[in-house]
Amino acid sequence: MNNWIEAYFVIDFISAGLLLTAVSMNALKRIESCVKAYTLNSWLLASLIFVIALMNGETHLYAAAGITVLSKGILIPLFLGRIIRKMRVTHEVEPYINNVVSLSISAVLVAVVYTSLSDAVFIEGFLKNVLQISIAVLLIGLFIMITRRKAVTQVIGLLFMENGLFLAGFSLTSGMPTIIELGVLFDVLMGVIILGIFAVQIRRTFASADLDRLNTLKG
Template sequence: MKNWIEAFSVIDFISVGILLTAVAMNAFRRLESCVRTYTVNSWLLSSLIAIVAFMIGETHLYIAAALTLVTKGILLPVFLRRIVKQMKVTHDVEPYINNALSLTISGILVAVVYASLSVGIFVSGFSKNVLQISIAVILIGLFIMITRRKAITQVIGLLFMENGLFLAGFSLTFGMPTIIELGVLFDMLMGVIILGIFAIQIKRVFTSSDLDKLTILKG
């Protein structure tokens, strides 16, 4: 089994899958698709952790994989979908720049990350590609936050960044202690719930979930 995984470089494939789902975020127009992409991204992350756990035989990584699956793969998507439904109006993403340009810029970001992290002390561990991929996912998450108007897309961008961070930490340390993983996941769950409530409130107060309207708050 282990040989089989190594022979087909399953780890690299899953990592690339994570990167591709992040890049694909740029191409989707509907909020529902974005949430679905995030779900796929989280499942891939979870399965990656599980496989690495199997490869090196660490029990606490199984727990991390299970937790990731439950929170990021199930709870958060359900919650996000409910928010999207509550927003009612258009389910369009409304980006500032068109999809082609935004895909191009994501590509450039990935290239920059690969170029700048190809040498150095970090290139080690179970797969030398995982770190680059994780950093690229973080940047793409941030980029999504910048280019999307709606408050809910900000939350999804943030979640992508978090997945990227998780992956980066995981690739360097083979998973943090379980208690820290638990804390981070719980934090994120709370964070997203609060952000969701905010998004609904913003929608209610400004009769739009467009974050551009927030500039009038500046003194």
């Protein structure tokens, strides 16, 4: 049963998909598409966990995959969609820099991660790729947060970072104890809800969802 996984490089494909969805964020112009990219990213993450569960035959990983789909793949996207409707923001992402520059920087980030982590030999095999991709996803998430103006895109960037972090943890430990995974997922869910409320509040207070206005708060 494990043969097809290794034979067809399933894990590498899924990891590459994770990275691609993250990179695609640089080029997407509508907030709704960003949410879709995130949803895809989450589903890929869940399927990666599922595949590894098949490979190792550990039952708690199935549960982890299920919970990931449920929270990151369904609940959070639904919630984000609601916020976007509620805030009635324009649908453009409004980045500070254009797509070409943005994509090039992302490529540089991925390259930096690959070169700097190539010598980190504490793990071997397919998981090494997963680790590098996870860190790359994390950095791209952070980069998205830096270059986007709207509060909602910030939240999506943060969620990408979180996915990257989850993946990194997963690749290093081959599945954390269920209770920790549950805790992390619950944390993210709460975090998104709180950030959503904040975003709405920022919109209400500054009559804009742009975070630029926040520096008027400086003393």
